[in-house]
Amino acid sequence: MTRTEGRTALAAAVLALLGGLLYLAGLVLDVVALARFPDDAGRVGVHAAVDVVLASTLLPGGVLLLRRQPIGRIGCIAGSSAALLATLTSAILAAAGLTFADFGGPGDLAMGGLTALALVAPPALATLLLAVSAPAARWCGIEICPT
Known part of the structure; x- marks a missing residue:
């Protein structure tokens, strides 16, 4: 084992x-929002639901990767891929104006998606990538086979 691998x-x-902690915090905020704003x-x-999926893949993935478990690496790959997919989808929907939120105008929606x-x-x-x-x-x- 080299130091680079570690x-x-x-x-x-x-x-x-x-990332998993961030999505777990988002889930807590979603539960609070559900209680305060049932119309939404x-x-x-x-x-x-997206926060549950992301937190449940990233948190165990990170812990298991620290323990050198191959399934942890898979969890990290799946969670980060899902985070990218969810964010890209959200940004595209916001830019197209197909979103549940209304912040005042289409420019605000697109900017919110791009910021996210x-x-x-x-x-x-x-x-x-890591x-x-x-x-x-x-x-x-x-074992990685050289190509």
Whole structure:
């Protein structure tokens, strides 16, 4: 094992754990929003479901990757990919005006989607790239065949 393998896998695990905690906090806020604004249950319910999926893949993925378990690497890959997909979908829907929220105008909706994309995409992409890397695979004991 080289030091690079450990650093790569640890960085992926830490980013996955931080992302998972962020989505767990979002889930708590969604539950509060559901209690306070029951008329907005459709939008908040969808958001809460996405937060559940992301937190339930990233948190265990990060912990298991720290323990050198291959399934942890898969959790990090799945969670970060899902975060990218959800954010891209949200940004596209906001830009197209197909969203439940109304912040005053179409420009506000598109800007909100782009802001979310700018905040979520870099750490999710970094997590994904670190988790799929050969050093992270070797950290988990997965033999990588040279091509």
